[in-house]
Structure formats: structure tokens, C-alpha cells
Amino acid sequence: MAVLFPDHRNRTAFRLYLFLDWDIQRYFKPLLLAPSHPKRYKEVTYDEDVSSMMKQLSKDFHIRNAEVALYLRDRPIPAVIRHALTILFPFVLLDVLLSWLADAWLQPDGFYYQIFNLKGAGEQLIDIGYSLSDLVIMLNVVVSICAAYLVGYYYAEFFHRDKMTTGLASGAAYIILNYDYRSPDNLFLFDNFGLRGLFLAFVTGIIVGLIFRIPFDRKISSHQVLTEDDRLFSRSQRMIFPLILVIIVFVLIGFGISKVTTAGPLGILNEGLASITLGRATTHVPAILASAIISNLLMFFGLASPVAQPRLIGYTTYSGANYQFSQAHHTSFGAPYPITLHTLYDVFGNISGVGGMLALMIAILLVGIVHRERRVAYRGLLPTLSNMSGIGLVGLPMIFNSIYLIPMLIVPVFNMLVGAVLIKSKIIPPAVYRIPWTTPGVLQGYAGTGGDIATLVVAIILFFLDIIFFIPFVQNGNRLQTLLVQRERSRQAEKEREQNDK
Numbered sequence: 001m002a003v004l005f006p007d008h009r010n011r012t013a014f015r016l017y018l019f020l021d022w023d024i025q026r027y028f029k030p031l032l033l034a035p036s037h038p039k040r041y042k043e044v045t046y047d048e049d050v051s052s053m054m055k056q057l058s059k060d061f062h063i064r065n066a067e068v069a070l071y072l073r074d075r076p077i078p079a080v081i082r083h084a085l086t087i088l089f090p091f092v093l094l095d096v097l098l099s100w101l102a103d104a105w106l107q108p109d110g111f112y113y114q115i116f117n118l119k120g121a122g123e124q125l126i127d128i129g130y131s132l133s134d135l136v137i138m139l140n141v142v143v144s145i146c147a148a149y150l151v152g153y154y155y156a157e158f159f160h161r162d163k164m165t166t167g168l169a170s171g172a173a174y175i176i177l178n179y180d181y182r183s184p185d186n187l188f189l190f191d192n193f194g195l196r197g198l199f200l201a202f203v204t205g206i207i208v209g210l211i212f213r214i215p216f217d218r219k220i221s222s223h224q225v226l227t228e229d230d231r232l233f234s235r236s237q238r239m240i241f242p243l244i245l246v247i248i249v250f251v252l253i254g255f256g257i258s259k260v261t262t263a264g265p266l267g268i269l270n271e272g273l274a275s276i277t278l279g280r281a282t283t284h285v286p287a288i289l290a291s292a293i294i295s296n297l298l299m300f301f302g303l304a305s306p307v308a309q310p311r312l313i314g315y316t317t318y319s320g321a322n323y324q325f326s327q328a329h330h331t332s333f334g335a336p337y338p339i340t341l342h343t344l345y346d347v348f349g350n351i352s353g354v355g356g357m358l359a360l361m362i363a364i365l366l367v368g369i370v371h372r373e374r375r376v377a378y379r380g381l382l383p384t385l386s387n388m389s390g391i392g393l394v395g396l397p398m399i400f401n402s403i404y405l406i407p408m409l410i411v412p413v414f415n416m417l418v419g420a421v422l423i424k425s426k427i428i429p430p431a432v433y434r435i436p437w438t439t440p441g442v443l444q445g446y447a448g449t450g451g452d453i454a455t456l457v458v459a460i461i462l463f464f465l466d467i468i469f470f471i472p473f474v475q476n477g478n479r480l481q482t483l484l485v486q487r488e489r490s491r492q493a494e495k496e497r498e499q500n501d502k
Contacts, residue, residue, distance in 0.1 A: 065406070082397065084153075085399060092195065096390040098132050099132075099383075111435075145201075151204075169212070174197075178264055196266065282340060285417075288339070288341060352442075353384045357380075404477070407469055411470070427454065431447075433450060
């Protein structure tokens with residue numbers, strides 16, 4: 001237990017403290033107090049003020065959350081991915097902004113296209129939208145290849161290997177992995193590129209980095225190296241064997257996966273997770289909640305949501321039946337399937353954006369002091385309003401950032417639980433109408449119910465509650481940033497002292 005490790009700042013003790021100590025002794029079991037550490041644990045009575053106890057619990061939780069964030073920040077893999085995402089951000093920003101313009105403004109099924117009745121602008125506007133969509137596809141390819149390259153580059157830098165060659169090999173390996181071996185036209189699996197392929201790019205860069213760490217023959221005679229060209233040539237020669245091994249490994253992996261599915265590595269992962277979390281239980285609240293939790297947890301690792309896979313089925317069966325009922329009875333109360341992916345996950349789970357991203361950005365703009373995060377929030381606010389969370393996912397980043405993990409999991413689940421209770425109680429009707437996927441989350445219930453005011457009021461209240469819930473975590477991120485700045489200044493001061501001593 002934690003009483004054996006009172007000094008949890010010790011690195012070894014912290015690993016046990018992190019998973020075993022929930023401070024049960026301090027709050028609920030005073031009889032179990034450790035006599036060897038009386039100063040740390042104070043006795044409490046059961047009539048203690050509840051609010052002070054909850055404040056202490058909250059304080060301890062945020063301290064622990066910051067410790068986990070610091071621990072992950074110093075680990076090699078999260079550090080490599082964080083550096084890669086920082087360099088990748090401009091490409092992602094351009095990709096998401098163009099996608100937002102194309103899908104929300106320049107497509108006939110776009111939210112703003114319909115709201116502002118842009119149909120009168122003519123077919124040229126739609127043609128521009130299609131051209132932007134093609135450009136987005138090309139940018140998706142660039143984003144994935146660059147992500148694999150950067151992860152391989154920084155991984156090699158961390159372990160003092162050849163950075164440039166490892167990065168280039170990682171980008172090439174990602175292309176090989178997503179080649180469509182079944183296609184007679186020699187096409188690539190373009191669905192695996194872009195933000196949804198970030199996790200695959202991470203894994204590719206790390207595997208290539210591991211291969212390049214294998215100690216192949218590196219001995220080069222000194223008399224062979226005479227000029228800079230000779231040094232570069234010798235450097236390239238040392239990379240031949242690991243490069244051959246990379247090509248063989250990823251060709252075998254890609255070809256083997258093509259025998260199982262035509263969707264590639266991400267297809268296997270998406271379909272498998274969707275079948276595990278949902279299967280055919282798309283009208284059951286626990287299954288939808290579990291899918292939302294897993295979906296948002298996967299965002300923490302840079303994976304796309306598995307909910308998108310069965311959603312097409314849900315629209316053609318349950319949502320279709322609900323729509324026909326509403327047309328026949330002129331109301332959606334009493335619909336045969338009041339609980340579906342559409343009525344819960346789309347309408348309530350995304351009120352604050354995907355994973356609560358929109359609420360987080362507003363909380364950052366309200367109380368955040370980190371200049372980098374505030375700039376990301378300003379730039380990503382409008383696309384995130386249309387359910388495009390890529391700017392925040394990469395720019396903040398949310399990937400491997402434990403500070404915002406808990407609210408990212410809790411906020412959508414809380415919203416969906418409230419929605420399920422209200423729908424089951426027939427206080428608000430279920431959403432039965434198809435709406436553009438770029439519709440702001442807070443308006444999806446209002447539009448999907450045909451203009452129900454109660455649903456809109458509930459969505460607005462939940463949206464403000466989500467922002468309030470995120471604020472303490474943003475403040476904790478502020479404190480963590482202050483600590484990191486102080487640590488960096490201490491390191492720089494120490495380096496300056498060492499240089500002065502020399």
C-alpha cells in the first residue's frame with residue numbers, strides 16, 4: 001500500500017503509488033492509519049465537512065494527474081510522438097481547414113451550405129468543393145508519410161542512430177504497408193492516410209527505428225573516408241542492410257493483411273473494435289456508452305473511432321424505422337428505436353465536439369495561460385464546432401496527454417446518460433431526421449428532432465456544464481506548464497554555470 005511509500009516522488013516508489021494508493025485510509029478508514037507515518041495521515045471523523053473532503057480529493061487527484069503527465073512526458077515513445085506532432089501541426093492545420101471548407105461550406109450536404117442556401121451560387125461552388133476534397137486527399141497522404149518520417153527521425157535521434165535515413169525508411173515503410181496488393185490498378189489504401197492513420201504511422205516509425213537499432217556491421221576503414229562525399233557514402237552504405245530488412249518486413253505484413261481484408265491494417269482494427277464494442281447491440285445504452293469510452297480512449301493513442309464502421313448500418317435500419325414512424329405519426333415520441341447510435345452518440349455524445357474538444361478549447365480560452373494552447377484553440381475553434389477535432393488532437397496535443405484524458409472520457413458519457421434518461425422518460429423526443437455530419441454538436445438534437453426546444457435547452461445546459469468540468473483540468477495544465485518552464489530554466493542555468501566553470 002501507499003503507506004509503505006510515503007515519499008511518492010521517488011521514481012521507483014511512484015510506480016506502485018500510482019496504481020495502489022487511492023488514499024482510502026485518509027478519508028474512509030481511519031482505523032487503518034499507518035502508525036509509522038502519523039504526520040502524513042491525519043485522523044478524520046465521519047462528521048467532517050464534506051465539501052472540504054471533496055476539495056482535498058480533487059486536489060490530490062489533480063496532483064496525481066500532473067505526476068502521470070510528467071511521467072509520460074519523460075518516456076521515450078511519448079516524447080518522440082510529441083515532438084513529431086509539433087512539427088506535423090502546420091500540415092494538419094491546413095488539412096483540417098481545407099476539409100472544413102470543402103465539407104461544411106462547399107458540399108450540398110454541408111451544414112453551412114444548407115443554412116446559407118449556397119445552392120444559388122451555382123455549380124462552380126460545388127466544383128471548387130470537389131477540387132478541395134481532392135487536395136485534402138493528397139494532404140492526407142502527406143500527413144501520414146510525414147508522421148511516420150518524423151517518428152522514425154526523432155526515435156533515431158533519441159537512441160543516437162542515423163536520423164535522416166531512419167525517417168526516410170519510415171515514410172517508405174508506411175507507403176509499402178498501405179499498398180493495395182489486391183488491386184489490379186496498383187492503387188493505395190487512401191482511407192488509411194490522414195489523421196485516422198496517425199497511430200499506424202507511429203507504430204511504423206517505431207518499428208523501423210527498432211530495426212535500425214540492430215547492430216549491423218558499422219566498421220569503415222579510416223583511409224576510405226577522405227572527403228565529405230566519402231563520409232556521406234559510408235553513411236549510406238551502413239544503412240543498406242536495415243533498409244532491406246524494413247522493406248521485407250513491411251511487404252510481408254502488408255501482403256499478409258491483404259489476404260484477410262481489403263481495408264488494410266486500420267480496417268482490421270476498426271472492424272474488430274466495432275464488433276467487440278457494439279456488434280448488433282446498437283440500441284443498447286451500455287454498448288453505446290462502452291463504444292464511446294473506447295472510441296475516445298483510442299483518440300489518446302491517435303486511433304480513429306470504431307463507431308464510424310457500424311453507423312451506416314444503424315442509419316439504414318433503426319434510424320430508417322424511426323424516420324418512417326415520425327412521418328406516419330407526425331411526432332418522434334414513441335419511435336420504435338429511441339436509443340440508437342444516432343440518438344445518443346451523435347446527438348448527445350458530440351454536444352461539446354468529438355471527445356469534448358470544443359468545450360476544452362473554450363475552457364482554454366477562458367482560463368488557459370499557455371500561449372501555444374490558446375493559439376491552437378483560436379485556430380481550431382470553427383472546424384471543431386463542425387466535429388473536426390484534428391487541430392486540437394495534434395496541436396494541443398491530446399495524444400498521450402493524460403491531463404485531459406479523464407474529462408475526454410467522462411464528458412461524452414455523462415451527456416449520453418442524461419440524454420438516455422430524458423429520452424426514456426419521454427421528456428424529450430429522440431432525433432429521427434438525418435442531419436449533416438458537420439452540424440455543430442449543440443444543434444444536432446434540435447435539428448434531428450425537427451426543432452424541439454426542450455432538446456436544444458438540454459444541449460445548451462450540457463454544453464456549459466462540459467466547459468465548467470474542463471476548467472479545473474485546464475488550470476492543472478497551467479500549473480504543469482509553469483513547472484515545466486521552471487525546470488527548463490533550471491537546466492539552462494545549470495548549463496551556463498558548467499560553461500562558466502570551464
